[in-house]
Amino acid sequence: MPHSDDLLWGAVGDISRFAALLTMAELGLADHLTQGPLGSAELAGRCGAHAPSLRRVLRELAGLGVIRSAGPDAYELTERGAPLRSDVTDSVRSSIRMLGEEGFWYAMGMLPATVRDGSSAFVKRHGHVYDYLANKPASSRLFDDYMTARAIPFTEGLANRYDFPENVTMVDVGGGKGHILATVLHANPTMRGILVDLEHVTGRAAQTLAAEGLADRSEVVTGDFFDAVPSGGDVYLLASVLHNWDDEEALRILRNIRQAMNPGGRVLLLEVALPDDEAPHLGKDIDMRMLAIFNGGTERTRKEFATLFAQAELALSDIVELGSGASLIEARPR
Incomplete structure (x- = not known):
């Protein structure tokens, strides 16, 4: 791999890390691990996943520190991963799921097209976001949970x-x-x-x-x-x-x-x-989603x-x- 700025390569890796966290949130892995360690096959059975595929995601999640090894082919939830539970007050599970929701994921992937002509590719495909959510009750519930967490x-x-x-x-x-x-x-x-x-x-x-x-x-x-x-x-x-x-x-x-x-x-x-x-600020990240x-x-x-x-x-x-x-x-x- 050619030498480059760590920030740039870190951004390249961020999409894979986010996808692993999204999988953890969608499958409810943190909830399943709340009571203690589970083997990857048992965990796959509980969340309805393909065990070999899940095993690869668990390896990535362990590298992020949200889970850790608890024996041969077994994992447990860490303190860092606890906010991915759905039953804690500072839960980020719904927020991650919302950002990975089909339409929102499409919107971010189409940001270059949006910037080219100054009009949201999401709006062109789906209309106004609130109309889009009105027609997708499950996504609307996720969005409400996300906004509630964001408002705290x-x-x-x-x-x-x-x-x-x-x-x-x-x-x-x-x-x-x-x-x-x-x-x-x-x-x-x-x-x-x-x-x-x-x-x-x-x-x-x-x-x-x-x-x-x-x-x-x-x-x-x-x-x-x-x-x-x-x-x-x-x-x-x-x-x-x-x-x-x-x-x-x-x-x-x-x-x-x-x-x-x-x-x-x-x-x-x-x-x-x-x-x-030009100081870094979380709001500049949020502004990319607004755009x-x-x-x-x-x-x-x-x-x-x-x-x-x-x-x-x-x-x-x-x-x-x-x-x-x-x-x-x-x-x-x-």
């Missing part, structure tokens, strides 16, 4: 690190099933919440808030944030919303919020704020957020890094 650092950071004023109303714009709003309301007992989203989502949001005992402090509204958002809010939250849209559409959302908010109100974004320089799957969806730099806010008569006032690539971005009226 955002949600915990918002609830634990942002100082909300007393007796305010927060409007969760595009609030989905209501998990983020519920977390914030529990952490701020004097706050009231309004969740606005499309009709096919709001029923589940109302159920979530009721199950959390928050029905008396919350309201669920059906609406399209491109048309309008509920007025009279003190805090408007957009959690992983703007990155789905290009600047023109993102600006429409922000202008609707600026028009609806109370004087002295604020906008909070839970997004990825990319560095303005591949959406037409116009993008992660933005701090400077790009500031420019977008200014066009909506808002001013960037603070950015708090929450870890795991998550950022809490605050803007206030200019």
